[in-house]
Amino acid sequence: MDHDGADPVIAAFYRAALQPEEWPAAMHAFARLAGGDVACCFLKPQAGEAPTRAYLSGMEQDAWEAGYRRYYHAIDPGYAILTRGVAGRMHLMQEYFSDRMVARSEYFQDFYLRRGVRYSCSGVVSDGSGLTILSAHRTMRQGQYDQPAQAQLQRVLDHLPNIFRLRDTAQQAQVRGALAWAALDVLPRALLLVDAGLRLVFMNQAAHRLLAAPPSGLVNLRGGQVGLRASSVQQQLAQRVRLACAGLAGGHPVPLYVSDADGRPALEVGILPLLQVGDGEQAGLAMLSLRPLFQASARRWPHKAPWPWGLTGAEWSLALALADGVEPAGYALRQGVRISTVRSQIQSILGKTGTRRSKEIASLFSALEWEQGGVVAPP
Template sequence: MAKKPSADESIAALYTAAIDPQQWDAALNGIAALADARAANCFVHDAQTGSFLEYRFTGYHSGWADAYASHYHGLDLAREVLMREPSGHMYAMHRYLPDHVVERSEYYQDFYIREGLRYSCGGMVVDGDFRLIMAVHRPVDHEPYDDSTIQSLQRVLDHLPNIFRVRQTAAQAHVRTPMMSAALDALPRAVIVVDDEMRVHYLNAAANTMLERSTEIRVQANRFAAADPHVAPQLKKRIRDVCAACPAVEPLPLYAHDSAGRPALEVHVVPLKPQLSLQFDRQTRPLAMVLPRRRFQDPAQPAGSERPFSLSRAEMAVATGIASGLTPAQCADRAGVRISTVRSQIKSIFAKTGARRIADIVALFGD
């Protein structure tokens, strides 16, 4: 004889079913076993119209649900009890519907008892625009529900709103996954989603293109890594930091260098919101987004050149001054020129190096 599940086991099974719809039958069978019943069901009603939005059931003969939804739910005396009594409680219907009422009821005589059922215990919870109903049903040769069983079922009912919110979130995530992937693929910037062990869960189109052409980063055996031995441990630490329970995000990027020692890639690491993690292989552990970007145009830098990127002496002085912490005004004062001259030199530095902001100059010339 199978072991009777506990209320906690039944609750856990319902949460599992909320994420994986194929587990609903197993979860409802668990509730029926908890109640020593033959059948169990969960309904979702529109709170305004009373119409069925969905129903899940187990333990009935074929055609039962369609017959109930199309006709007999309007005659269901147990449903009337749930609509009349305060919500949020499980009610053993034998305490509200005595035998003489059952004997005169079309619902009981033509439908419920003919199904081989006699004793029901149900509860309803109003959650926003929805009524959530859970019920279990014992056969005609069984005893009515005792207080201990009703208390166990009450614990399950208390979780029902959260279970259906999880179900709704999981369903929305399932629908959004293709949309989200298409949106990320449309981004010109590379996006790589990894976990704290550097396993890759997603690569957008730009990331695949970058990895085909890059020598600075790579994916091997489904694990992400930087080729630079100095950058690799820093990158691994940042990914673990943002995947921690309390994410720690370093605002300054890492720089992966090319074979000539120049900063070729700017790499940011940020946490992926927990509610989005389910969209990547139903992942529940924290994930990180690695955002690599090729920072500069390929420089036409002659080998052995004293001044990189073909900068003039004045431009080189401005670049190194800014990299050392000077403002453009301080660079002008030091060189004895107007601030407008320094601004023109900064524009020339941008054009020659491919930099787009002062921070890029600092990163390029700061060491």
């Protein structure tokens, strides 16, 4: 599995949405993130029909055309799992198909195994015009998926509706070789595009609304430059943006967090490299993705429903407390347990959700949207 995490892969998908020639690179990055060699993303106009479009990595186009698209899509047992479940969730197919079932399956024996793959992690999203399926595959040698890998792939799937909305809007506008400002403007996530000096190039409507809403003062625009409330975070932002614009961003591109007046992380800032092409020249840009944290909501969970990511009830309560800005020591005091117990629970949550630190747990759980007593993934 690629230990740089999902952020570079998400950035690659957004680049591919604007520059179609980048799709092979994006799919290769997705396969690498999954710890395998094969990945595919294809569109079905509606359930039961053959796929009409596909992006592949690690599989020949002829194998796709002659095999899957013409016949095997109709008997793919994984597709049946995806269409029966809730859209927008990555599923580990190893949990549904035992070795005995695989041995009896025409699909697995005549197509899947013959292509050298055995385990898959797949999800489906619907954009109103069809179903888009995103899958990553591993060989027997590469082994089964674990929950951290599933969590990283889930992050990519969460962005897929926005990625394809961006692609379709750009195509409709017949934008070639330049960033599609109108396409970025329709995305629900607040986005700012800046150059290496943090000079604002573009901000979409969602960013306008975010900057005008509480908590105010976390982000400011002075003299056409983007600034953050905390000087230490501002320095980190400036350094990361310079690296992103120079094409040198690497390592672990974790988000930055801006705190409110009470010291709680109130705004998550993601930095993604984005290449602008025009008039035969290339200029590096960075896309800043802004997400407010700690949105007020009634947090209820359906009765008897399993906790997400396989968490226990105690881990779930702790994760929500971290998302509300409660410190581990304060939570231990409030619950009447030892701090060592809380730290042990945090380590378990990190392993199950694929996060690396407590702040990422807070970011993940504060991003959940709560509706009618349930929870859905963030846009």
